[in-house]
Amino acid sequence: MDSPRSPPPASAGGPNTAARLFEVFLRLRPSSPQSSVTESRFLATTPGHPCVYVTPPSAERNRSRAIEKFAFTRVFDEQSGQREVFEETVLPLLEDAVVRGRDGTLATLGVTGSGKTHTILGSRGVKGITQMALDVLFSSIGDRTVDPAKIDLQVLDNTEALVSSVAAFRERMQAAQDGHSSKHSTFPTPRTPDVSDITIDLPDSKSRYVILLSMYELYNDRIFDLLDESVHFPSTRRKALIFKRPSTISTWETSREQKKVVSGLRKIHARTLQEALQVLEHGQATRTVSATNSNATSSRSHAFLQIEIKRFSARHHERGSASIYIVDLAGSERARTAKTASDRLAEAGSINRSLMCLGQCLQLQTQVSENGKPAIVPWRQSKLTELLFSNSFSGAGGGGHKTSMIVTADAMGDFNATSQILRYSALAREVTVPRASSRAMSESSVSSVSDTGPEAPVESVLVPGEQRLVARLMSKLKETEMRARSMEELWKEADERRKESEERLKEVEERLKESEEQCLCLEQTVREEVADEMEERLEEMRRGMIERLDTEVEWRETYVDGKIEIMKRGIQVHEDAPPNVLQQLAELKDENERLRREVMQTRRDANNRSPSKQYKNARSAVKPLKDVLNLDAFRQLTLEGDR
Numbered sequence: 001m002d003s004p005r006s007p008p009p010a011s012a013g014g015p016n017t018a019a020r021l022f023e024v025f026l027r028l029r030p031s032s033p034q035s036s037v038t039e040s041r042f043l044a045t046t047p048g049h050p051c052v053y054v055t056p057p058s059a060e061r062n063r064s065r066a067i068e069k070f071a072f073t074r075v076f077d078e079q080s081g082q083r084e085v086f087e088e089t090v091l092p093l094l095e096d097a098v099v100r101g102r103d104g105t106l107a108t109l110g111v112t113g114s115g116k117t118h119t120i121l122g123s124r125g126v127k128g129i130t131q132m133a134l135d136v137l138f139s140s141i142g143d144r145t146v147d148p149a150k151i152d153l154q155v156l157d158n159t160e161a162l163v164s165s166v167a168a169f170r171e172r173m174q175a176a177q178d179g180h181s182s183k184h185s186t187f188p189t190p191r192t193p194d195v196s197d198i199t200i201d202l203p204d205s206k207s208r209y210v211i212l213l214s215m216y217e218l219y220n221d222r223i224f225d226l227l228d229e230s231v232h233f234p235s236t237r238r239k240a241l242i243f244k245r246p247s248t249i250s251t252w253e254t255s256r257e258q259k260k261v262v263s264g265l266r267k268i269h270a271r272t273l274q275e276a277l278q279v280l281e282h283g284q285a286t287r288t289v290s291a292t293n294s295n296a297t298s299s300r301s302h303a304f305l306q307i308e309i310k311r312f313s314a315r316h317h318e319r320g321s322a323s324i325y326i327v328d329l330a331g332s333e334r335a336r337t338a339k340t341a342s343d344r345l346a347e348a349g350s351i352n353r354s355l356m357c358l359g360q361c362l363q364l365q366t367q368v369s370e371n372g373k374p375a376i377v378p379w380r381q382s383k384l385t386e387l388l389f390s391n392s393f394s395g396a397g398g399g400g401h402k403t404s405m406i407v408t409a410d411a412m413g414d415f416n417a418t419s420q421i422l423r424y425s426a427l428a429r430e431v432t433v434p435r436a437s438s439r440a441m442s443e444s445s446v447s448s449v450s451d452t453g454p455e456a457p458v459e460s461v462l463v464p465g466e467q468r469l470v471a472r473l474m475s476k477l478k479e480t481e482m483r484a485r486s487m488e489e490l491w492k493e494a495d496e497r498r499k500e501s502e503e504r505l506k507e508v509e510e511r512l513k514e515s516e517e518q519c520l521c522l523e524q525t526v527r528e529e530v531a532d533e534m535e536e537r538l539e540e541m542r543r544g545m546i547e548r549l550d551t552e553v554e555w556r557e558t559y560v561d562g563k564i565e566i567m568k569r570g571i572q573v574h575e576d577a578p579p580n581v582l583q584q585l586a587e588l589k590d591e592n593e594r595l596r597r598e599v600m601q602t603r604r605d606a607n608n609r610s611p612s613k614q615y616k617n618a619r620s621a622v623k624p625l626k627d628v629l630n631l632d633a634f635r636q637l638t639l640e641g642d643r
């Protein structure tokens, strides 16, 4: 093998395409003084070969690094233009969607500042592959678009999306932006490269098409609509959306084939290329972007653009639908290099975590190729991999979803971060230990790289015995790596389970707390109700007693009056009654008057006192009267008077 600056010939080995789940392309960006981190190139390619060689820059050599060779579907070197990348990556996906109705995803992956956004959306007046895809799509469809007056897209769409025309979208945007400082689109429509000569042959001459655009971003593991006009109001909080299967099934799908979608997304019906580009610009302007030490306009979220191509018959019956997802992933970064802090650091943590899960998914596909057995790709581990792969691996959409990745790299950028991404994204990898270190290895079984730097490939200088030893050591190294990886995965799984259990425990504790609070409230209410009822009953008793007392007093009064009347009549008849009887009568009258006053007083008191006391007092007040007016005594008196 040659040194990285003069790579080896074509036979060095390309990727095994037999059992590949993804196409993985590598694109090298031209280095600029601002973007360069290392002082020398650590990546080298050979024109026409799908491989890249990674040699540690001089500062890294002392850390015992070997030369690594990575294979991809294709490598685009620094001279490759946007159109070349477009023709090899998105155009086949677009053709599949328009002609065969197959969904496709294209995502860019790379270290921050390595050129992902430039590739996807272009920069400095240069079109990205997205603009080129829209250009080719609209020029291929031509005037065979559906008249919006003839269909109701809102009714047709089964994904709970909010479908509207570009005009209505623009109006809403205008209303949202009026009087508010908002993010205005600042992207001039790029003109180059020209793709007017590329068209896709449509499958039949009668079909009509509708193009729907939607854009969303995955920011801190939450999905946000990039075409939601309400975000332009400063006080409005963005609403996170859910990725799920729609509640209704479209006519051409079975429930098993049903694709997962971002529910409640805004979909804009673009009828021309200009309309589509306007929508794209609005989405771009809303995306979360910040300046970091590594990139002045660093994407802090993973952005998804969905181009949905709906096919209709000449009589406006929907015949099918296919989507292309173009994904601009946020770049992985080291906090130390990017010098990020607070919010940016938290964003970077979330970005790196999701990219690590993506890396695991990508890495497993190479193991599939090597073992010949289908490995389980852990795409459910993160929201990002779920969004990217759930429709590819679950058999949804008929299982025809095709995924391609473009890995972007700067040959003079961050060596550690770049080689790490190449390691997990490459379709095949080969490690070569330089000569000096291979000798050391045979003596001490430790891999190291000579201080003098990488030299000729090991195979060409070793004797057969040494070659066998190196081969054995390499296979052991590979085995250990695999074991370490599976241990790491087990550890991660255990850690996730622990976290899950902790979350559940927290949930249970919260519920317990809630239940206790509810119990307390209930007890309080019951106590209050019982107290109210008791008071009511006491009041009723009091009223009853007063009534009974009144009746008794009235009856006594009537009774006494009647007796006095009888006595008066007796006195009139017997005017010569003995003086002691008359005196007794006068005394009785006085006593009667006194008792009446006492009854009046008792009544007044009864109104002010508690019912039981009132009752007792009244009884004790009435008792003397009763005694005095004892019928027998009275009769006795009357008889004595008569006598």
Ligand SMILES: Nc1ncnc2c1ncn2[C@@H]1O[C@H](COP(=O)(O)OP(=O)(O)OP(=O)(O)O)[C@@H](O)[C@H]1O
Pocket: 028, 029, 030, 035, 110, 111, 112, 113, 114, 115, 116, 117, 118, 119, 123, 124, 295, 297, 298, 299, 300, 329, 330, 331, 332, 408
């Ligand atoms: N192939 C290229 N040709 C010319 N310029 C490029 C190329 N790739 C990247 N650049 C320039 O490098 C800078 C950073 O690129 P870009 O914003 O695309 O990086 P990125 O990978 O998207 O970063 P991040 O992950 O932080 O968003 C931009 O100014 C862009 O114009």
